[in-house]
Amino acid sequence: MVGDKLNLEEIGGQHLYYLESCERQLWLYSRRITMENDDNYIEWGKLIHEEHFKRNKKEIRIAGFKVDLVIDDGLIHETKSSKVVKDQHRSQPLFYVYYLNEVLGYNFNGVKIHYPEIKQVVQIDWNTGTKNEIQEKIDKIKQVLDKSHPPPLHSNYQLCKKCSYFELCYI
Numbered sequence: 463m464v465g466d467k468l469n470l471e472e473i474g475g476q477h478l479y480y481l482e483s484c485e486r487q488l489w490l491y492s493r494r495i496t497m498e499n500d501d502n503y504i505e506w507g508k509l510i511h512e513e514h515f516k517r518n519k520k521e522i523r524i525a526g527f528k529v530d531l532v533i534d535d536g537l538i539h540e541t542k543s544s545k546v547v548k549d550q551h552r553s554q555p556l557f558y559v560y561y562l563n564e565v566l567g568y569n570f571n572g573v574k575i576h577y578p579e580i581k582q583v584v585q586i587d588w589n590t591g592t593k594n595e596i597q598e599k600i601d602k603i604k605q606v607l608d609k610s611h612p613p614p615l616h617s618n619y620q621l622c623k624k625c626s627y628f629e630l631c632y633i
Contacts, residue, residue, distance in 0.1 A: 470565060470600070474526030475554040477603055482550040485606045485613040487627055492607045497626040524566075529558050536571040537585070538562070545579045552586060553599055559588050560596040 480488035522529050531539035540555040555573035562568040572587040586592060606613060615631055616622050622631065 470561065471525035473557070473600065473603060475528070475557070477526075478553040478557050478599060479550075481599060481603055481606065482553055483621075484616045484625065486615060486631060487625065488603065488606050489609060489612045490627055490630070495627075495630070497630060524558075525561065527554075527558060527561070529555075536569075538570055538573045539576060540573060541576045541578065543579060544577060547575075547577060547580075547582060547584055551575055551584075553596070556586065556588075556592055556596050557599070560593065560600075563588070564593075 476491060477488060480491055522532060529538055530541050533539065538555050538558050540551075540558075542551050544551070552573075552575070555575060559570045559573060562570055570588060572585060572592075575584045575586070577583070616625075622628055625631075
């Protein structure tokens with residue numbers, strides 16, 4: 463489903479990630495065009511998550527996404543394998559809070575993003591500002607997906623060379 467026809471249940475963490483990194487990726491992904499990716503970053507991330515939360519196996523799947531951990535502290539917990547805290551890491555777990563609170567009627571207070579590789583935790587409170595931020599991203603996803611042609615190529619060729627869609631974009 464694309465554009466205005468997109469249901470909130472169809473948005474997952476990958477949509478938010480691609481919105482942050484490359485609108486062309488988002489557009490291709492939404493049309494179920496996937497490319498084989500032989501890097502090990504995804505597997506590495508799974509291993510980090512499993513090792514970090516092995517005592518607290520509370521992972522849940524909802525609609526188009528998977529929440530890493532929910533415990534009784536009122537926060538959604540997300541694990542990132544990155545060795546750098548990035549602002550782009552905010553969107554996925556904040557979207558989970560948005561969906562759980564606004565669609566399902568829960569009352570989560572925010573998120574904790576865990577970076578086990580660098581032993582850091584970032585907490586982001588859920589408030590009107592973060593709610594508006596996520597609503598704007600949802601609207602932007604809908605705008606991108608509503609386009610009849612793919613958005614232009616990303617401006618950072620070096621970043622593109624690491625993307626699984628590289629060959630498709632630069633043929």
